[in-house]
Amino acid sequence: MIDAPDTVPDDLVIDPPAPAPVDDALDAERASRGTGTRGRRHARLLRLRSDLGPGARIGLGIAGVAAIGLLWQFASGRMSGSILPTPAATWEALIDLQSNGILVNDVWASSKRILIGYGISVLLGIVFGMAIGSFTSVESFFEPQIAFLRYIPASALTPLFLLWFGLDESPKIWLIVVGTAFFNILMMADVARNVPRELINAAYTLGAGRATVLRRIVLRHSIPGIIDAARVNLAAAWLMLVVAELLAAKEGIAFQIVRAQRFRAVDTMFALLIVFGVIGLVSDLLLRGLRNVAAPWARS
């Protein structure tokens, strides 16, 4: 007997199942793949409009704050304390302000002026803004005045207001009103103009009258836009307050900065600037929160 052959004669081979050749082709195709690439992929951190996770975003934010802190620490170490205080000296100055009662008293004095003055400004903005944005007649009536007045820098009115209203609270409050009301009115008028016409028309065809449309459609739809405008223009209110307090005041954050300057207390001046920043940040967050509560449907 001869050993069985290694290979089975061709005629004895049973036809392989149908997909086999396809697999072979696929395998051949796979085997031919090289290491080449097509297209370009950038690192996630450096990608345009990248989709970063919350961890990376918070981490980068902390890194940004730390970078500024380190830069400050480094720079203050190379300069005289009477020019640039160290972060530690600034912190101590802040603690001093707190223990003197200045912090609470003067922050409240300034905040009160903002609350009253800017409150009036926002109310004016809502009333006139909604009217101008809704009625072409009202818009035409007020357009020339506003177009003229908005280019007069409100801070230029300070001497006049001091003359008119004296040195107490009212000139400061009116400066805040005048310095921000035009911005609020103009921006809130735009908000009212942007209420979709179809929503107004739909309400009319459902039997709503003009007053109902203004209240339940125009004003309702404008709430998030009104809060956004108020948030943006709040910075201008603080600007006007500082102008007023720098010129004539007996208390207030900006007044304290002027006082600290007289004593060359740069650390106190820095501490007060940081207080401004913190107040701004807190009010911004509060207004964002208010927007989400008042108009959850417009959450982005």
Add this chain to the structure above:
Amino acid sequence: MSAVSTTDVLPERPVKKKLAVEGVTRTFGGKRREVVALGGVDLHVDDGELVCLLGASGCGKSTLLSIIGGLDEATSGDVWIDGDRVIGPGRDRGMVFQGYSLFPWASVAKNIEFGLGLAGWPKDRRAARIDELLGIMSLTEFRDARPKELSGGMRQRVAIARALAPEPDMLLLDEPFGALDAITKRQMQDFLLSVWQRTGTTILMVTHDVEEAVYLSNRIYVMAAHPGRIAEVIDVPFGRTRGPMTKRDPRFAPLVDELADALG
């Protein structure tokens, strides 16, 4: 058309007809460049009819619907509803717009309730009406959803329900399915037919979709542009009972072709 001038005679108050549009013109713009959007339109819709205004974009069909709805003013001519002259919008003419126009802050139920509250319906009747409409529109499980959470077809069903809620004399639809995909559009057409058959509401609908017009309407006013006018009036011979079989009717395809040619 009558050759006799009627300008010196008080317009006759039409009877029987639900809606009558008589000699309506609308021009836009100043003296230099005046655009005639509508150059004298006459049409009528009888009680319980579903009528389409068919035309290419720019023929003034939406302007005409706005004038009928009272949202725009005719330069000349009059619109009559049940013998009353239209001078502004009102709840007797429910309107549905192409862009849905739902109140984004209100839930589905609150959107539907808007007109009912304004019409002074008591609370219990309002609730019953909302439930009824949610049922008809297959939206019951979405009664508390906000418009943003709904698909395009669902939003348009809410818009139709909201317009129907205070039981208007007629429904004006401005390209209501124009923004929908083809599949949803077909469903919505059948849905509109079922609403029409169940409620018997008189409907005037603007569309640029020839097949849609033939499928849905009793009569088609074909409009032409420059100036916007009625070019042709077609009576659609399929009666009130419509459905998928309507499209297999031997008269369906030739009618669609004829209209498409008329528009082209």
